[in-house]
Amino acid sequence: MSETHYYGAVINPQERNPREPISYKVYPACLIIVSPVGQIVDMIAQSDIVDFQEKERERCDEAVTVILSSDEFLMPGFIDTHTHAPQFPNLGIGQEYQLLDWLKDVTYPMEANFADPDFAERTYRSVVRRIIDFGTTTCCYYGTVHLDATKRLVDIVRDSGQRAFIGKCNMDREVPEDNLEPSANDSIQATEQLIDYIQNLTQASDSLLIHPIITPRFAISCTPELLRGLSDLAEAYNPTLHIQTHISENLDEVARMGELFPGNTSYADVYDSFGLLGRKTILAHAVHLGDDEIDIIAKKEAGISHCPTSNFNLTSGVAPVGKYLDAGIKIGLGTDVSGGFNPSILNAIRHASIASKVISLQHNPSDPLKPGYNNRKLSVATLLYLATLGGAQVCGLEDDIGSFALGKSFDALMVKVSSEAGNPGLYPGGKEDVDKYLRGMLERFLFCGDDRNISRVYVQGKLIGGNDCIE
Amino acid sequence: MSETHYYGAVINPQERNPREPISYKVYPACLIIVSPVGQIVDMIAQSDIVDFQEKERERCDEAVTVILSSDEFLMPGFIDTHTHAPQFPNLGIGQEYQLLDWLKDVTYPMEANFADPDFAERTYRSVVRRIIDFGTTTCCYYGTVHLDATKRLVDIVRDSGQRAFIGKCNMDREVPEDNLEPSANDSIQATEQLIDYIQNLTQASDSLLIHPIITPRFAISCTPELLRGLSDLAEAYNPTLHIQTHISENLDEVARMGELFPGNTSYADVYDSFGLLGRKTILAHAVHLGDDEIDIIAKKEAGISHCPTSNFNLTSGVAPVGKYLDAGIKIGLGTDVSGGFNPSILNAIRHASIASKVISLQHNPSDPLKPGYNNRKLSVATLLYLATLGGAQVCGLEDDIGSFALGKSFDALMVKVSSEAGNPGLYPGGKEDVDKYLRGMLERFLFCGDDRNISRVYVQGKLIGGNDCIE
Numbered sequence: 001m002s003e004t005h006y007y008g009a010v011i012n013p014q015e016r017n018p019r020e021p022i023s024y025k026v027y028p029a030c031l032i033i034v035s036p037v038g039q040i041v042d043m044i045a046q047s048d049i050v051d052f053q054e055k056e057r058e059r060c061d062e063a064v065t066v067i068l069s070s071d072e073f074l075m076p077g078f079i080d081t082h083t084h085a086p087q088f089p090n091l092g093i094g095q096e097y098q099l100l101d102w103l104k105d106v107t108y109p110m111e112a113n114f115a116d117p118d119f120a121e122r123t124y125r126s127v128v129r130r131i132i133d134f135g136t137t138t139c140c141y142y143g144t145v146h147l148d149a150t151k152r153l154v155d156i157v158r159d160s161g162q163r164a165f166i167g168k169c170n171m172d173r174e175v176p177e178d179n180l181e182p183s184a185n186d187s188i189q190a191t192e193q194l195i196d197y198i199q200n201l202t203q204a205s206d207s208l209l210i211h212p213i214i215t216p217r218f219a220i221s222c223t224p225e226l227l228r229g230l231s232d233l234a235e236a237y238n239p240t241l242h243i244q245t246h247i248s249e250n251l252d253e254v255a256r257m258g259e260l261f262p263g264n265t266s267y268a269d270v271y272d273s274f275g276l277l278g279r280k281t282i283l284a285h286a287v288h289l290g291d292d293e294i295d296i297i298a299k300k301e302a303g304i305s306h307c308p309t310s311n312f313n314l315t316s317g318v319a320p321v322g323k324y325l326d327a328g329i330k331i332g333l334g335t336d337v338s339g340g341f342n343p344s345i346l347n348a349i350r351h352a353s354i355a356s357k358v359i360s361l362q363h364n365p366s367d368p369l370k371p372g373y374n375n376r377k378l379s380v381a382t383l384l385y386l387a388t389l390g391g392a393q394v395c396g397l398e399d400d401i402g403s404f405a406l407g408k409s410f411d412a413l414m415v416k417v418s419s420e421a422g423n424p425g426l427y428p429g430g431k432e433d434v435d436k437y438l439r440g441m442l443e444r445f446l447f448c449g450d451d452r453n454i455s456r457v458y459v460q461g462k463l464i465g466g467n468d469c470i471e
Numbered sequence: 472m473s474e475t476h477y478y479g480a481v482i483n484p485q486e487r488n489p490r491e492p493i494s495y496k497v498y499p500a501c502l503i504i505v506s507p508v509g510q511i512v513d514m515i516a517q518s519d520i521v522d523f524q525e526k527e528r529e530r531c532d533e534a535v536t537v538i539l540s541s542d543e544f545l546m547p548g549f550i551d552t553h554t555h556a557p558q559f560p561n562l563g564i565g566q567e568y569q570l571l572d573w574l575k576d577v578t579y580p581m582e583a584n585f586a587d588p589d590f591a592e593r594t595y596r597s598v599v600r601r602i603i604d605f606g607t608t609t610c611c612y613y614g615t616v617h618l619d620a621t622k623r624l625v626d627i628v629r630d631s632g633q634r635a636f637i638g639k640c641n642m643d644r645e646v647p648e649d650n651l652e653p654s655a656n657d658s659i660q661a662t663e664q665l666i667d668y669i670q671n672l673t674q675a676s677d678s679l680l681i682h683p684i685i686t687p688r689f690a691i692s693c694t695p696e697l698l699r700g701l702s703d704l705a706e707a708y709n710p711t712l713h714i715q716t717h718i719s720e721n722l723d724e725v726a727r728m729g730e731l732f733p734g735n736t737s738y739a740d741v742y743d744s745f746g747l748l749g750r751k752t753i754l755a756h757a758v759h760l761g762d763d764e765i766d767i768i769a770k771k772e773a774g775i776s777h778c779p780t781s782n783f784n785l786t787s788g789v790a791p792v793g794k795y796l797d798a799g800i801k802i803g804l805g806t807d808v809s810g811g812f813n814p815s816i817l818n819a820i821r822h823a824s825i826a827s828k829v830i831s832l833q834h835n836p837s838d839p840l841k842p843g844y845n846n847r848k849l850s851v852a853t854l855l856y857l858a859t860l861g862g863a864q865v866c867g868l869e870d871d872i873g874s875f876a877l878g879k880s881f882d883a884l885m886v887k888v889s890s891e892a893g894n895p896g897l898y899p900g901g902k903e904d905v906d907k908y909l910r911g912m913l914e915r916f917l918f919c920g921d922d923r924n925i926s927r928v929y930v931q932g933k934l935i936g937g938n939d940c941i942e
Contacts, residue, residue, distance in 0.1 A: 088898050089898055090898075091897070092897065092898070092915035092916075092917075092918035092919035093911055093914050093915060093918075095824060095918060096848070096851075126890070130896070130898075134895065312828055313828070315831060315832060317832055318832070342896055342919065344896060351825075353566060353784075354783045357784075357786045358783070358829055360786060362833075377786060379567065380567075424600070424605065425562070425601070425605075425813055425814060425922075426563065427560055427561075427563070427601075429564070430560070440564055443563055443566070444562065444563035445563075447564075447813075448563035450896075450921065451896075
């Protein structure tokens with residue numbers, strides 16, 4: 001096993017610095033050296049010409065070399081912080097519904113099919129393949145309530161080489177019988193079995209790509225007993241397990257939550273009171289949070305998954321992402337299939353841009369804008385950040401993925417913006433000034449690109465998909 | 472030359488009937504017979520089994536037969552009622568701007584390049600090919616101010632077989648010098664030359680696919696003298712020529728219009744006072760119209776091109792399409808490249824859906840909804856209608872295109888929704904109930920489809936593009 005040298009244009013999101021706007025760097029020519037186990041061991045821009053030549057001399061004998069063409073660039077892989085693998089067969093239908101009726105009429109009937117592990121196997125094979133080819137290198141998956149089906153999802157993701165969080169939904173009330181778990185205790189036991197299954201697998205294969213995640217679907221579908229048990233389960237593991245759930249997506253949902261938890265002051269307070277709100281919690285949607293909830297989420301360092309396609313599609317509302325950024329909350333993007341009708345983070349980026357523009361249009365122009373992100377449209381840099389580093393923070397993996405840096409894993413996309421990629425919606429730009437050309441390439445890719453522009457998808461240094469891999 | 476028999480599933484938008492919601496019909500098995508000149512001469516659903524068998528017997532000897540597979544359907548081609556051919560090289564960039572600065576910094580510098588007819592030729596070849604492969608069978612094109620470049624666009628569209636309206640922009644003030652026409656008179660003369668060029672071409676080739684259209688870019692860029700001259704020019708032809716322009720896209724634009732036309736009561740009043748508002752006028756955007764403007768547009772029977780992607784992207788606002796439908800105004804969809812970042816009407820459909828959901832979210836729930844479309848989300852049937860029949864009405868071509876009917880031209884898409892089409896974002900549905908399956912196929916295509924799902928594009932019975940035609 002040898003090192004790999006990647007040589008070409010690189011786009012690299014930068015860590016947030018509270019005193020400056022979110023930004024990214026472009027390197028017209030950069031050498032990234034990746035170790036045999038997929039770690040970035042060196043990264044040199046050609047402008048550091050002496051270092052660059054020396055490294056090339058030192059290492060080129062034993063290394064595999066990948067040289068990008070002038071219409072290609074490398075960027076960190078996309079991180080989808082919220083999607084539902086079993087809902088892919090419903091992609092694109094049900095847009096006339098709002099959340100609670102959509103769950104009843106569209107979603108739960110589909111999820112009931114996953115009682116059959118063979119149906120799950122067939123479906124999930126196709127689902128995971130599609131998600132990877134859209135450039136998602138890390139994915140936070142909801143399964144169904146079914147343990148066996150979710151184990152199949154784990155197997156398929158492991159075989160694919162994708163980095164993932166995989167959880168089995170917990171639901172012991174307010175759902176149709178064929179999705180209902182018999183008791184809180186049964187739900188907790190099945191969850192524990194899935195966690196053990198994933199941990200045994202990853203230990204056996206010496207790979208840490210798949211993480212278990214506790215998945216109480218949402219407060220409405222879980223009895224207090226179940227929420228308490230899942231919180232205890234998360235605590236019992238060392239380090240604490242991740243948790244994913246939904247919060248404040250839709251006003252009718254918020255009202256029903258209030259009826260079921262009359263002793264709590266808010267949706268966030270429900271999760272907090274059961275010990276489910278912490279640094280490893282991923283909260284999807286967060287459309288209608290009160291200021292008290294924003295404060296507690298910031299204080300507990302939970303992360304938010306912004307799902308703009310779904311929030312538009314199910315007429316849930318528009319999440320104030322700028323306000324959350326100003327509050328210092330960790331935030332990434334989620335496709336939320338099939339509430340969202342598109343499995344690509346590229347589409348989530350476009351809809352996050354539109355959502356922020358809708359909010360800026362609603363801002364009363366006579367109120368002066370404060371410094372920060374609230375009520376403003378999101379920049380290309382911020383959109384890129386949400387799709388990569390922001391998502392990594394939401395997953396608690398910011399030291400390992402989300403950007404290119406020494407010691408991080410090489411989770412990357414090779415992007416091709418020329419017409420030969422075959423996407424007629426992306427018109428390549430002129431090559432006048434190299435910095436401007438690269439920034440234009442990125443913007444064109446984010447707003448006009450599709451899977452055809454993603455030539456290669458790497459996770460932990462391993463090529464796992466992309467358009468070049470399809471015959 | 473022989474007839475062609477198309478046999479398979481058909482989706483057909485229905486004419487608006489004020490007493491019923493907009494709807495469409497699905498025919499699981501239908502025979503459409505198209506004459507050698509591309510006209511629909513018979514259309515029989517298999518449910519009319521006796522007629523069907525008889526027609527088949529009568530005609531099958533001499534006809535070419537096209538049989539669709541079970542995962543394909545035919546639908547009318549898309550009609551793009553507003554786009555700018557010279558702005559394709561800017562697709563996907565400039566999303567941080569609003570209209571007036573975007574024109575100055577992004578658009579006008581690009582359009583200046585079209586002073587070179589060879590640049591225009593290279594660009595327009597690629598543009599027209601892309602638009603056709605996205606399933607646009609009729610397109611309303613803005614060129615630049617340049618006569619020669621716009622003639623090249625005419626030649627290229629004629630060679631492609633697409634149905635189109637093509638206009639040369641008129642601009643004699645408030646634009647940078649390299650886009651400015653020397654005088655109102657020069658602008659009018661050049662426009663007349665383009666009209667004659669198109670009419671000579673279409674007469675010579677015995678084809679009526681390309682229509683000239685007078686294109687005062689917007690009130691701001693035209694002196695009163697120019698607007699009056701263009702109105703006279705439209706009148707001078709028999710029948711009256713079509714006119715396309717922008718209206719009330721952005722609040723700063725509306726304010727500038729007010730400064731330039733202090734004697735007029737509104738944006739619509741400017742066009743009306745110069746005789747430019749009539750049954751053949753296409754008004755793009757219409758985001759911020761007053762009620763008096765809605766009344767006058769309805770009364771004069773002008774049509775509106777709804778451009779939701781652009782309205783979001785340039786933070787222009789959200790056009791109240793439901794209100795216009797209730798007012799009985801003709802309305803279709805426009806991609807508005809490159810204010811819009813996507814040249815596909817499929818994308819315009821999705822953003823029209825989102826725009827209507829944003830409006831429904833802004834509606835105060837304590838005000839009861841009135842019957843009709845205002846403040847409600849648009850249905851799949853309405854979205855389909857806007858993209859086809861609605862667009863045909865805006866173009867004044869509702870007797871010829873926009874749906875399948877006896878005597879209309881066969882402008883059609885063959886759509887394929889199986890995974891073999893190669894679009895990983897479209898997950899095919901189950902085939903339980905045939906009517907439900909077909910309606911699901913349509914919805915999946917509208918929300919998840921892309922150019923790969925458009926196998927064939929027909930205009931006037933002739934195959935002019937689509938994914939099956941690409942090697």
